Amino acid sequence: MAATFQNAVLTGACGGLGQALARALIGHGAAVALVGLDRPSLQALAALAPERCAVYTPDVADSAAMQAMAADWMARAGTPDLVIANAGVAGGFDTAEADDLAVLRRMLEINLLGAATTFQPFVKAMREERRGALVGVASIAGWRGMPGNGAYCASKGGLIRYLESLRAELRSDSIVVSTVSPGYLRTALTAGNRFAMPGLMEPEAAARALLAGVAQGRSHIVLPARIGWLARLLNLLPDALHDRLLLGQPRKPRVGEAGATAIPGLLLPAETPIKNESKNA
Numbered sequence: 001m002a003a004t005f006q007n008a009v010l011t012g013a014c015g016g017l018g019q020a021l022a023r024a025l026i027g028h029g030a031a032v033a034l035v036g037l038d039r040p041s042l043q044a045l046a047a048l049a050p051e052r053c054a055v056y057t058p059d060v061a062d063s064a065a066m067q068a069m070a071a072d073w074m075a076r077a078g079t080p081d082l083v084i085a086n087a088g089v090a091g092g093f094d095t096a097e098a099d100d101l102a103v104l105r106r107m108l109e110i111n112l113l114g115a116a117t118t119f120q121p122f123v124k125a126m127r128e129e130r131r132g133a134l135v136g137v138a139s140i141a142g143w144r145g146m147p148g149n150g151a152y153c154a155s156k157g158g159l160i161r162y163l164e165s166l167r168a169e170l171r172s173d174s175i176v177v178s179t180v181s182p183g184y185l186r187t188a189l190t191a192g193n194r195f196a197m198p199g200l201m202e203p204e205a206a207a208r209a210l211l212a213g214v215a216q217g218r219s220h221i222v223l224p225a226r227i228g229w230l231a232r233l234l235n236l237l238p239d240a241l242h243d244r245l246l247l248g249q250p251r252k253p254r255v256g257e258a259g260a261t262a263i264p265g266l267l268l269p270a271e272t273p274i275k276n277e278s279k280n281a
Helices: 016-027 039-046 063-077 100-129 150-173 203-215 225-235 239-247
Strands: 007-011 031-035 053-056 082-085 133-137 176-182 220-223 262-267 273-275
Touching (some): 007 016, 007 063, 007 100, 016 031, 016 039, 016 203, 031 039, 031 063, 039 053, 082 100, 100 133, 100 150, 133 150, 133 203, 150 176, 203 220
Parallel strands (some): 007 031, 007 082, 031 053, 133 176
C-alpha cells in the first residue's frame, strides 16, 4: 500500500515509528521530506535514496520554520500526497509540581500545535489539487486520562478532536484525514515504562499497518486493532472502578526523574535537556 504514495512529508522521522515509516516510504520509491531534531539519524535515512530525500530540522511548534520547510520541499518535489504529523514527546506529569507546568506547555506545543503547523503549509495546495492525505499520530492515551500522565493524555486527546474537526472541513475537498491511535510500540518512548504494555507492537509492523490504512482512506487506525477493543471495554467500567484499577499501576516517570528517557525538544524551565521520547505512547 505504501507504493501508492509518491511524495511524503514526515515529522518525527528520528524515532522508532518515524524511522520505520521513513524506511517503508523510501523503500517503495516515494520522495520523502524527513523532519526531526536528530540530523545524523535523518541523514542516515536520506542516504538510502539521496536523490529523493531532504533533511529538515525545525522545531515543529515554530510555524515560520515549518512554513519555510514546506516551501523548500514543494519547490523541490511539488505538492505532497501524504503528510504525517508524527512528532511527539511523552513523560509523566504531576500538577502539584510547579516545574511540570512548563512540561505541559511544551508537550501541548509539540504534540498538538505541532500537528497544525505541520499540515497548515500544505492544505491550500492539496485543496487546489483535490487530493492527498493528512495523518495525525495520536495515541490510545488520548481516549481517556491516566494518573500521572495528564500532560500526554491531554495533548493526544486534543489532537484527536482537532483531527475530527479537520476531517469535516476537508471532506468535500477529497483530502483524507486519518487519526492514528497506537497502543504500545517497542520504541525508546516505551522503554522506561514500569507498567504492563498489552499488545506491544514492533514499529515496522505498525508502519505497514498505518500506511495500508491511510491508502484505504480509513479515518481511524488503531495499532494494533485489538488494543482498541480492550481500551473500549475498560472505558465501559464505572469511573470509580476504572480509576482504582489505574491507580494500582506504576506511573510513567516524570520528565527529569530517574528512569525517564531523554526527549529532544522537551526542556525544563532551566533549559536543561530532559526526557525526550519519539513515538509512541
